[in-house]
Amino acid sequence: GVTQSPTHLIKTRGQQVTLRCSSQSGHNTVSWYQQALGQGPQFIFQYYREEENGRGNFPPRFSGLQFPNDSSELNVNALELDDSALYLCASSLGTGNTEAFFGQGTRLTVV
Amino acid sequence: DQQVKQNSPSLSVQEGRISILNCDYTNSMFDYFLWYKKYPAEGPTFLISISSIKDKNEDGRFTVFLNKSAKHLSLHIVPSQPGDSAVYFCAARDYNTDKLIFGTGTRLQVFP
Numbered sequence: 001g002v003t004q005s006p007t008h009l010i011k012t013r014g015q016q017v018t019l020r021c022s023s024q025s026g027h028n029t030v031s032w033y034q035q036a037l038g039q040g041p042q043f044i045f046q047y048y049r050e051e052e053n054g055r056g057n058f059p060p061r062f063s064g065l066q067f068p069n070d071s072s073e074l075n076v077n078a079l080e081l082d083d084s085a086l087y088l089c090a091s092s093l094g095t096g097n098t099e100a101f102f103g104q105g106t107r108l109t110v111v
Numbered sequence: 112d113q114q115v116k117q118n119s120p121s122l123s124v125q126e127g128r129i130s131i132l133n134c135d136y137t138n139s140m141f142d143y144f145l146w147y148k149k150y151p152a153e154g155p156t157f158l159i160s161i162s163s164i165k166d167k168n169e170d171g172r173f174t175v176f177l178n179k180s181a182k183h184l185s186l187h188i189v190p191s192q193p194g195d196s197a198v199y200f201c202a203a204r205d206y207n208t209d210k211l212i213f214g215t216g217t218r219l220q221v222f223p
Contacts, residue, residue, distance in 0.1 A: 002154070031211070040115070040200050040213030041155070054208050088154055095209045098143055102154035 002091050004103035011110050016077045019106045023070040023091035029053070030072045031100060032064060035086040047072060048095050076108075084110045114138045115203050117214035124221050130188040132217050134201030137182060141203035145211070146175060146186050149198045158199075159186070191221045 003022045011017050023030050029048045033041035043056035047066035061077040070091075076083060086107050090100035116135045124130045134144075142163045147155035161168040161175045161184070168175050174187045188195055201214040 004154075033213075038215065040117075040202075040215045041211075043210045043212070046209070054210060056210065090154075096143075097204055097209055097211050098145070098160060099157050100211065101157065102147075104152065104154045 002089060002101050002103035004087075004089055004106050006106060007104065008107045009109070011079050011108065013079055013081060013110055015079050016075065017079060017108065019074040019076075019087050019089075019108070021072045021074070021089035021091075021103055023072065023089075024101050025070060027070070027091035027093050027101075029092045029095050029097075030066055031090045031092070031097065032072075032074045033088040033090065034058075034083075035088060035105070037085075041088055044074070046095065053095055079110045081110050084108060113215075114141075115201055115212045115214040117199075117201055117217050119217050120215070121218040121220070124191045124219065126193055126221055126223050127190045130186075130191045130195065130219055130221065132186040132188075132199050132201075132219065134184050134186075134214055135182060136184075136203050138203070138205065138212075139182075140206045141212075142206040143204040144175070144177060144184050145202045145204070146173075147200040147202060147213075148195075149200060149216070155200055188219075191219075193221050193223060195219060196221050 031046040032044040035041045045055040066072040086105045092100040145160040146158040149155045
């Protein structure tokens with residue numbers, strides 16, 4: 001399956017954070033989502049074969065990396081209070097997202 | 112601008128009865144629709160999907176109906192079971208970008 005680490009994290013405003021995701025074996029596409037309280041997941045960006053392949057309405061301080069070993073990272077610089085949310089990664093085979101598998105998420109709290 | 116809307120934040124249904132969860136969308140470029148189920152402290156789990164060229168897809172107790180002219184889809188669960196209690200998200204894929212756009216979710220509670 002898809003696993004994310006850590007499960008919970010508390011950071012101070014202005015700090016930087018790295019969230020990690022291990023995709024389902026064989027999946028070449030990973031997408032990251034931000035889910036604020038009471039909202040549905042919002043698309044941040046997608047990586048396909050280690051290249052960014054589409055981005056949502058998030059500022060450049062949100063960046064990512066995808067590695068050849070089925071792992072990926074979401075980096076957020078200059079954290080703001082509004083960045084507090086559940087961050088989800090989803091892996092799929094191909095970019096079509098017709099059946100993306102999600103991890104359990106990382107709950108980030110910015111204080 | 113909410114392109115995918117789930118107007119009912121919650122739904123309560125008796126065990127054995129039918130649960131109907133609704134979803135409306137505004138973007139004609141959506142070509143694929145998915146339903147996800149989410150339990151607390153877990154990520155969303157894929158449930159069922161439907162292509163825009165179809166109007167119905169069935170998988171066991173779960174059936175999704177798509178009405179393109181009304182830009183409306185619904186998920187039917189028959190019979191409902193207590194284990195179905197979760198938050199259900201409707202998602203649509205944008206044909207141009209492959210992005211999934213999610214609704215805000217409907218919390219389903221199935222009581223005995």
